[in-house]
Amino acid sequence: MNRMKSVMQLSLLVIAGVLGANSYASSVVDSMLTEYQQQGAVMPDANSGREIWFSTHGDRSCSSCHSDSPLKSGSHVKTGKLIEPMALSVNPDRYQESKKIEKWFLRNCKWTLGRECSAQEKSNILSWLSSQ
Numbered sequence: 611m612n613r614m615k616s617v618m619q620l621s622l623l624v625i626a627g628v629l630g631a632n633s634y635a636s637s638v639v640d641s642m643l644t645e646y647q648q649q650g651a652v653m654p655d656a657n658s659g660r661e662i663w664f665s666t667h668g669d670r671s672c673s674s675c676h677s678d679s680p681l682k683s684g685s686h687v688k689t690g691k692l693i694e695p696m697a698l699s700v701n702p703d704r705y706q707e708s709k710k711i712e713k714w715f716l717r718n719c720k721w722t723l724g725r726e727c728s729a730q731e732k733s734n735i736l737s738w739l740s741s742q
């Protein structure tokens with residue numbers, strides 16, 4: 611009986627840990643989405659984010675490095691370096707730091723689209739990625 615109890619306590623701890631990690635991650639995402647709205651974006655549109663993600667510009671797209679699914683690891687087209695999955699469901703370490711998110715949006719939008727992404731585009735992409 612005691613054993614049963616400790617197993618249950620352990621599972622509760624694990625569940626609390628997982629929920630805790632997720633709510634931390636989504637609080638960063640939420641504050642980014644709010645910031646994009648303050649910069650003029652309207653409600654995020656995840657479908658449109660998905661379209662931007664897979665759209666090609668010459669031979670470049672977000673999926674060039676991040677693979678054909680946010681659930682899978684990618685590899686950098688130039689360096690071959692492993693890039694962990696983008697989906698929060700398989701990689702809870704994602705979207706923990708607004709500075710990191712902004713740094714890579716800037717760099718990757720410029721490389722892929724040849725320009726910066728607008729607040730609306732970033733909002734759409736982030737809402738799609740974080741819901742995967």
Ligand code: HEC
Pocket residue numbers: 663671672673674675676686687688693694703704705706707710711714715718719721722723735
């Ligand atoms: C040339 C390769 C490459 C392309 C193309 C690329 N990325 Fe990335 N991206 C990276 C690398 C490298 C990182 C940083 C390493 C990591 O976070 O695993 C990264 C990280 C990110 C992050 C930060 C995630 C976090 O955990 O905070 C976002 C957001 C992102 N990319 C969005 C995009 C978008 C949007 C596009 C398309 C417009 C794109 N990337 C295209 C290589 C690329």
